[in-house]
Amino acid sequence: MSKVKVALVQVSCVADKQSNLAKAIEKIKEAAAKGAQIVCLQELFTSLYFCDVEDYENFKLAEAIPGPSTEAISKVAAEHNVVVIASLFEKRTQGIYHNTTAVIDADGTYVGKYRKMHIPDDPAFYEKFYFTPGDLGYKIFKTKFATFGVLICWDQWYPEAARITSLMGAEILFYPTAIGWATSQDEATNNEQYNAWQTIQRSHAVANGVHVVSVNRVGFEQDGAMKFWGGSFVSNPFGNLIYQASHDTEETTVVEIDLAKTDSYRTHWPFMRDRRIDSYQPITKRFIDED
Template identity: 60%
Template sequence: MAGKKTKEQVTVALIQMSAAADPEANLAKAVARIGAAAGKGAEIVCLQELFRSRYFPQSEDAKNFRLAETIPGPTTEALSRLARRKRVVIVASVFEKRSAGIYHNTAAVIDADGSIAGKYRKMHIPDDPCYYEKFYFTPGDLGFPCFKTRYAKIGVLVCWDQWFPEAARLAALAGAEILFYPTAIGWLPTEPKAVARAQQAAWELIQRGHAVANGVYVAAANRVGREGKLKFWGNSFVAGPFGEIIARAGSESEAILTARCDLKKVDETRQNWPFLRDRRIDAYGALTARFLDPSTRAPVLPGALARGRPERGGVESRDDKGPVTKSARLSSLESYSEKN
């Protein structure tokens, strides 16, 4: 870790670029763009998803496993040297080879001293036309951590994670002030233009909603250009804690998008809109169910909500004083019955 005290003002940069067939050329381009971003004052730089290659999950081809590498490995070592030289934090999405037969879509967070602050393994893995990621990636197992870097406390989520508010919420609850989303998303040129525009609008809207719901900054770095069947729509953006767009790139061109984030606004926004304060954490246990079928829905025990702890039949819970045992819940239920 490069330093324990984060800043109140931080400049972030998103690298939006097209990808060539040669991974080394893509890495060299990324290094040059990060250097240029640092020259513009950027302190945290985020690359797009799987930046070192073209978006290979458009097809299921075992040859693509050759693109994978370890962390630490060639890509993170090159970026670590750059981070140390330029004194920038780098968020880099890498095709990680964890072990024989186990691969992840991983974002490495490299601190400003060149050390690896940690990594996030993509949790939500899509399997849609031209996004056949389940063939390549094992779902992540590191949760939704917060990385305390030299300049800010950040959370990192990857592409498909964008559509899941639970992921953004958990990263924010872990302490993140800025959520970064390395992304590779686009449309099929054969799709009706109205459908394509609606998809892009929804993509931006839900992430701006994460910013509002959690009182954080959100920064999404997308790729751009035509690759195979997909046309990536770019439009990388940074949104503030009220969901307002601070900066946005175009849909056709490469860009180094920079934005200034005032981290004091995270606290100010949460004071004005105290969503985290008013969460009913005692009432959300059912969110861990796949679906709330009437036949499998667990009842809330009487008095549980009033006491502010998530008591549910047959499930251990915990309050601020420690575990709530099954016997304690039964005692509470008996006491409730006697009084009523």
């Protein structure tokens, strides 16, 4: 089908895992009632963003995928005929954990998962303490309503990830996200950071001729030291914003996108045609020294 309705679920989270899961399920139902066909939840939606500290107790938040959360989501997906993109903390085995997104089809079938490839390590974002880098490669998911790719948060900054996923046949790039501002920052810095975050993702839409859907959380965490900036958005294949959420309000919004736009934009702006794939080998190097 050419047109598909996607839902962005932008919410705040609490410390209790089951409360967050229950909230997500209610938001999926709300989105379905608004006509959604694909529902994207934010990164690590079953918990507070625990990577603000290095604490071994937080590993207890992890679960198997498929597991309890995917089972609960599968039921509501089947009941309401919606595809769900669910970002979870995966326990793969003893001592190996991943930041992983599961995809559930509209009949409740578990389609598969993507493990976050790029893992940050910055103040208040100590993800390398928790997550082993993904080893499944980049993925696309063929579902009832669309074929799409999922990349996760820090993956947003890497054009290589968006390009490869698009080349695999993704019609839409989804980015579940958890990113915010330090409350000690000034407004100019806040604006610069958000604009950079949005701009790089809109550039992926332009370069690859696909829609980009980015879903972030909102609210204060870390005892008020971090404000997640919301601002979830949908970009068309030429970087034009179709929708942008507020920075501080929970929102469940359904946006219709036309997948036929990809062919139109790729034909009139033939970036894919003019790629010089014979010249790109240096991209596999960490850095290119003059000698």
